[in-house]
Amino acid sequence: MHNEFIFEPAPQSGLEISGSNKIFPVHRIYCVGRNYADHAIEMGHDPNREPPFFFQKNPDSLVKQGQDFPYPSATNDVHFEMELVIAIGKGGVDIAADAALDHVFGYAVGLDMTRRDLQGEAKKLGRPWEVAKAFESSAPCSSIVPASEIGHPAKGAIWLKVNGVERQRGDLDQMIWKVPETITYLSTLFTLKAGDLIFTGTPAGVGAVERGDQMVGGVDGIAEITVSVV
Ligand code: MN
Numbered sequence: 001m002h003n004e005f006i007f008e009p010a011p012q013s014g015l016e017i018s019g020s021n022k023i024f025p026v027h028r029i030y031c032v033g034r035n036y037a038d039h040a041i042e043m044g045h046d047p048n049r050e051p052p053f054f055f056q057k058n059p060d061s062l063v064k065q066g067q068d069f070p071y072p073s074a075t076n077d078v079h080f081e082m083e084l085v086i087a088i089g090k091g092g093v094d095i096a097a098d099a100a101l102d103h104v105f106g107y108a109v110g111l112d113m114t115r116r117d118l119q120g121e122a123k124k125l126g127r128p129w130e131v132a133k134a135f136e137s138s139a140p141c142s143s144i145v146p147a148s149e150i151g152h153p154a155k156g157a158i159w160l161k162v163n164g165v166e167r168q169r170g171d172l173d174q175m176i177w178k179v180p181e182t183i184t185y186l187s188t189l190f191t192l193k194a195g196d197l198i199f200t201g202t203p204a205g206v207g208a209v210e211r212g213d214q215m216v217g218g219v220d221g222i223a224e225i226t227v228s229v230v
Contacts, residue, residue, distance in 0.1 A: 013059035015087075015108065015197075016143040018223070024087055024105065024144050027195030029057040031083075031112055031133065032182055035201025036174050042204050052177045052185055055129050057112075057199075063140035068230040071211050072135050075115035080209055081202035082160035082168050082217040085110040086179055087144045091193035100180035101152050103192065109158075109223045110141035111215065112199050116208070140215075141197070142223040152179065153221055158203055160217035170203025172219065177201075 014023040032054060034040040037047035063069055072078055089105025112133070119132035153172060160168040177185065182200060186192060209215060209229045218224035 010060060013062055015062065015064065015141060017106070018143040018145050019149070025195045026059045026062065026197055027193045029059055029061070029139055029197045029199065030186060030190070031055050031057060031199040032177065032201045035176050036170055036203040037176060038170065038174070038204035039202055039206065042206070047176075049176055052182060054186060054189070055133055057134045057139045061134065061136055061139045063137050063227060065142050065225060067140075068228045069113065069140055069215075070137055070230055072113075072115060072137070074131070075117055077115065077117040077208050079114045079116045079206050080160060080162070080167070080215055080217075081112040081114060081206050082158055083110050083112050083199045083202050084158060084172060084219050084222070085141055086183070086198040086200060088183075088192055088196040088198070089194055091191065091196070093187050093191050095184050095187040095192065097180045097184045100183040101147075103183055104147050104152065104179070105194070106144045106146040106148075107150065107153070107219075107222050108142045108144045108197075109217060109219050109225050110139060110197075110199055111217065111225070111227060112202060113138045113140065114206075139199070140225060140227045142225040145223055150222060153219070154178065156222065157220040158218075160205070160215060162207075162209060162213050162215055167207055168203055168205035168217070174203060175200060
């Protein structure tokens with residue numbers, strides 16, 4: 001009989017649910033690349049509607065509300081990307097667009113922190129993005145607000161301030177791939193499960209932070225997050 005782990009497994013990653021004492025257990029973290037036209041343009045890409053592409057972060061890289069973001073190793077150019085986050089409550093494959101929102105438990109706001117210098121090298125060399133995107137503490141995320149309370153917002157300002165100065169501002173209605181389409185497309189590539197998070201891309205204005213900076217961002221009507229760079 002094989003029934004015992006040889007050491008204690010890593011703790012289950014999770015996010016608080018606002019207005020509740022329950023925890024949302026996090027399974028995988030998916031991220032959508034280039035999902036706002038003005039950000040695609042600022043990164044030197046064609047803003048036309050190409051199929052979405054995805055990368056992943058690790059569930060144990062979440063930074064929860066109230067925790068700090070430690071400046072990562074091996075970079076001199078770590079960037080913020082403010083994003084709407086979808087919390088999947090019911091899994092599936094090949095999910096139909098008109099049923100996609102039934103799979104959403106709720107929404108949060110998060111920061112897709114990025115080692116931009118390492119991402120630039122990876123792009124140039126045709127290498128994968130993990131070292132740029134999936135490092136420790138690379139995924140600050142707010143508590144989750146249930147869709148049963150706020151519905152499924154398709155518009156609303158998304159913004160980020162650093163040390164009180166506004167750096168990013170957009171609107172959810174500028175997303176190239178909307179929430180239902182993103183779920184549908186992702187579910188043709190992966191088996192979505194309850195507990196998955198999807199970071200949905202960032203509007204224009206991304207930039208670097210330094211130790212000592214304070215980032216405050218949000219999506220109006222959903223949530224806000226405050227993270228200090230230490
Ligand atoms: Mn991003």
